[in-house]
Amino acid sequence: MSTRRRFLEQALLGTLAVGLGRPAAAVDAAAGADPDPAHLARALALLERAPLIDTHNDLPSSILELSAGDLAGLDLTVRQPKLCADIPSLRAGRVGAQYWSIFVESATQRTHVSLHEALREFDVALRFIRANADFEQARSADDIERIHHARKIACLLGVEGGHMLEDSPAALRVFYELGARYVTLTHWDNVGWADAATDRPEHFGLTHLGRQLVREMNRLGMFVDLSHVSADTMRDALAATRAPVIFSHSSAFAINPHPRNVPDDVLQQLAANGGVVHVNFIRPFVSPDGQAWGQRRDAALRDLRLRLDDDAAVERGIADWEKAAGAPRATIADVADHIDHIRSVAGIDHVGIGADFYHADPSDMVTGLGDVSRYPYLFAELLRRGYSDGDVLKIAGRNHLRAMRRMEQVAAELRRSEPALITEGVKAG
Numbered sequence: 001m002s003t004r005r006r007f008l009e010q011a012l013l014g015t016l017a018v019g020l021g022r023p024a025a026a027v028d029a030a031a032g033a034d035p036d037p038a039h040l041a042r043a044l045a046l047l048e049r050a051p052l053i054d055t056h057n058d059l060p061s062s063i064l065e066l067s068a069g070d071l072a073g074l075d076l077t078v079r080q081p082k083l084c085a086d087i088p089s090l091r092a093g094r095v096g097a098q099y100w101s102i103f104v105e106s107a108t109q110r111t112h113v114s115l116h117e118a119l120r121e122f123d124v125a126l127r128f129i130r131a132n133a134d135f136e137q138a139r140s141a142d143d144i145e146r147i148h149h150a151r152k153i154a155c156l157l158g159v160e161g162g163h164m165l166e167d168s169p170a171a172l173r174v175f176y177e178l179g180a181r182y183v184t185l186t187h188w189d190n191v192g193w194a195d196a197a198t199d200r201p202e203h204f205g206l207t208h209l210g211r212q213l214v215r216e217m218n219r220l221g222m223f224v225d226l227s228h229v230s231a232d233t234m235r236d237a238l239a240a241t242r243a244p245v246i247f248s249h250s251s252a253f254a255i256n257p258h259p260r261n262v263p264d265d266v267l268q269q270l271a272a273n274g275g276v277v278h279v280n281f282i283r284p285f286v287s288p289d290g291q292a293w294g295q296r297r298d299a300a301l302r303d304l305r306l307r308l309d310d311d312a313a314v315e316r317g318i319a320d321w322e323k324a325a326g327a328p329r330a331t332i333a334d335v336a337d338h339i340d341h342i343r344s345v346a347g348i349d350h351v352g353i354g355a356d357f358y359h360a361d362p363s364d365m366v367t368g369l370g371d372v373s374r375y376p377y378l379f380a381e382l383l384r385r386g387y388s389d390g391d392v393l394k395i396a397g398r399n400h401l402r403a404m405r406r407m408e409q410v411a412a413e414l415r416r417s418e419p420a421l422i423t424e425g426v427k428a429g
Helices: 004-013 024-030 037-049 059-067 087-092 106-110 114-130 141-149 169-178 208-220 231-240 264-273 290-307 311-325 332-345 375-384 389-417
Strands: 052-057 095-103 135-137 153-160 180-184 223-225 276-279 351-353
Touching: 037 375, 037 389, 052 153, 052 276, 052 351, 052 389, 059 095, 059 114, 087 095, 087 153, 095 114, 095 141, 095 180, 106 114, 114 135, 114 153, 114 169, 141 153, 141 389, 169 180, 169 208, 208 223, 208 231, 208 389, 223 389, 231 264, 264 276, 264 332, 276 332, 276 389, 290 311, 332 351, 332 375, 351 389, 375 389
Parallel strands: 052 095, 095 153, 135 153, 153 180, 180 223, 276 351
Antiparallel strands: none
């Protein structure tokens, strides 16, 4: 299994340099990363109350890549410079609840090992949660608030890609019992019942099985997560769901027209649905120039492959192109612009945070938001823009809690009236 970082390097935008060869600290300083101290102090105080809920962090994958899942000698109570999160950094960032991502590359569906690899991720996540007194697993909105009030970090799980279900509602129910509270319907590639944002249209949305799985998630009490899916799949899921949906790590298409971001017509539907878009911190998804940069890089790569026969030469050539072009620039202000836009279209009740930290190198992340200690700086920027204390509390976590409680209420009603979805072993005709 290749690493998540290598996967993103190959499938997304390649290895991103920070700025134009300047060190990260210099870029941060140039971007004005230090806010007004009064705004920062106010943000810190509000995040103590919120709780701050981030819906996407890849620490389980990060641990598997670093140690193959061996937790011996891995002390998360001290800084871990090779991981995308640790307890001191989470505390500094005022994180109250974190969804840990169960991530398996979508290519594994072709080798039929997706479910096996998913169980490895569940295993390592549950073990590191249970090994740390600062963590406690949460399974409900009430759990999140109770754990936050106890001064611990509430830990939830999200499954990043429906390919891990291997078309099985039984697997979906097992994931729920293990603690998963959302499933992202696709990852980078289509699945047999839903189209991804970054693959060729195959189903033009959801198939009949896809709609059935959405409704089974409603019945169980799991969020339908529409990050990574095509716009048609977003619309079909919103038509099929009986509960609020989420985007666990997405941003606004109007600001950056990347296919992974959320178009305005979907944002308008989301307001009626009661769901939440949790904005992403990864530079190419945030930067207004990110999609255009990716297209220029793709063109350069195609040209190199036409001219060069040697893979190593192609890699050196694209690395030289990236160094010369520089990375797409993105700052805290750009993330705030996405939040502004989502608020203007869907409303203040439909914005949250889903940073998508996936490795320790800050270069792929927005300047000023390079690690999990930096959330207060984003909220200081929102306060500078005139967001109220109540607005900040909603974006930080209360919108998610409201949507989660409604999702749980729908599930309780459906469990009384509907049986579990059964497809395995059912004879056709």
